[in-house]
Amino acid sequence: MQFRDLPRQYEALKPQIDAAMIRVASSAHFISGPEVKELEKALAEYVGVKHCITCANGTDAITIAMRAWGIGKGDAVFVPDFTFFSSGECPADEGATPIFVDVDPETYNMDPAKLEEAIKKVIADGKYKARAIVTVDLFGLPADYDAIRPICEKYGLLLMEDAAQGFGGNIRGKMACSFGDIATTSFFPAKPLGCYGDGGAIFTDNDEWADLIRSICVHGKDTSNPNDPNAKYNNIRIGKNSRLDTIQAAILLPKLKAFRDYELEDINKVASWYTNGLKDTGLVLPIVREGFYSSWAQYTVQFADRTTRDKVQASLKEAGIPSMVYYTKPMHLQGAFAGTDSAIADCPVTEKLCDTVLSLPLDPYKTHEEIETVISQIRNAVL
Ligand SMILES: *Cc1c(COP(=O)(O)O)cnc(C)c1O
Secondary structure, three states, X not given: OXXXXXXXXXXXXXXXXXXXXXXXXXXXXXXXOHHHHHHHHHHHHHHOOOEEEEEOOHHHHHHHHHHXXXXXOOEEEEEXXXXXXXXXXXXXXOOOEEXXXXXXXXXXXXXXXXXXXXXXXXXXXXXXXXEEEEXXXXXXXXXXXXHHHHHHHHHOOEEEEEOOOOOOOEEOOEEOOOOOOEEEEEOOOOXXXXXXXXXXXXXXXXXXXXXXXXXXXEOOEOOOOOOOOOXXXXXXXXXXXXXXXXXXXXXXXXXXXXXXXXXXXHHHHHHHHHHHHHOOOOOEOOOOOOOEXXXXXXXXXXXXOHHHHHHHHXXXXXXXXXXXXXXXXXXXXXXXXXOOHHHOOOOHHHHHHHHHEEEEOOOOOOOHHHHHHHHHHHHXXXX
C-alpha cells in the first residue's frame, strides 16, 4: 500500500496529463507559458480571491509574502509550534523573530487564546514589534479564523495564511487561501493539489501587494507596464527567481479539475471510513467542527503515549502499511532556533502531540478494502 498513491492518480488522469506535458514540450514555452496565466485565473476564481501569483514552491511563497510586507529584523511573527518548518523558517529567513504559539489539541491548529497571550507578552516585553500572524491550515483543516481575525484587528497585525496543506478546505463555504491578507499554498506532489515537482502560489485581494509580489517573483522587475517584454531587465528592487514552470501549470490544470469534480469529495469519504472504523478504539480522531470542511492533507490520530504510537506504527509496517509522524519535533525545539528567542515558548500541547500522533495512508483513490485493512491492523494492535 502507498501512503499517498500518486501513481494511481496518474493512471486515472493519464490521457490529460500526458497531453499537457507533450503540448508544453512541443511548444518549448517552458517559462511563463500561457498555461501559467490560465492556471492563476482558475485558482483565483476557485478560491474567490482577486489575485493569484504562482511561484516556485510553497516556501518561496511565504518568504515572498513576508518580503512584500517588509517584515524583517526587529519584527515578531506569530507561528504555530506544530507545523512544517517553512512556516517559521521563512519569517526568520527575512530576519524576523518567529514566536511559536501552542495549538488546539483537537484541531491541531493555532490556539487563539494562546495566540493572544503571546501577542500581549511581546508587546509588554517591548523587544520586538508585533507585525504578523502566520496561521497554518494543518492537515487540510482551516485554522480558527472566526477567533483569529478579530485578534488581528485588535492588535493591528497582518494575517498570512499558510495553506500549503489547506487548499480545498473551507469554512461555511469561504475557501482556504482566502482567509489571510495574503495566503500561500504549495503544489509539492503530496499536498492536496500537487504537481510533478515543486510549485506554489500566493493569493491576495490587494492590488498593490499583488503587483509587488509579481515583481519580487521575477528579480524585482518593473511591473508598471505588464506588456513590456524587457521589464525583467529593469530591476527596481531586490527580488528572487521564483516562478512556476509552464509544464507544472499544464499538469495542474487537469488535476485541479479532478480535484474539484471528485477528488475532494472522495477523500472526505475515505476519511469518514477511518472515523467510523476507529471511533470505538479510544484513539483521539481528527475533529472537523461544525461549519468547517477539510481537504484532508492527512488523517492524523493520537495514541495514549509514545510507546503505544511506536508499537502501532511498527505493527503497521510489519503488515506493509506505511504511516508517518507529522511532526516529530515542536518548532521551538528545532536546532535552527537554538539559542534564539524563538526557542522560548510554552507549548505543552505540541510537545505531547509530537509523541503521540500518527498519520495514516490517505488519498482520494483508496478503496474501502484498503482502509478496512488499516483499521483492523490498528484495532488488533490497540484493543
Ligand atoms: C509543505 C509545506 C510548506 C512548504 O511547501 P514547499 O512547496 O514544500 O516549499 C509550507 N508550510 C506547510 C505547512 C507545509 O506543509
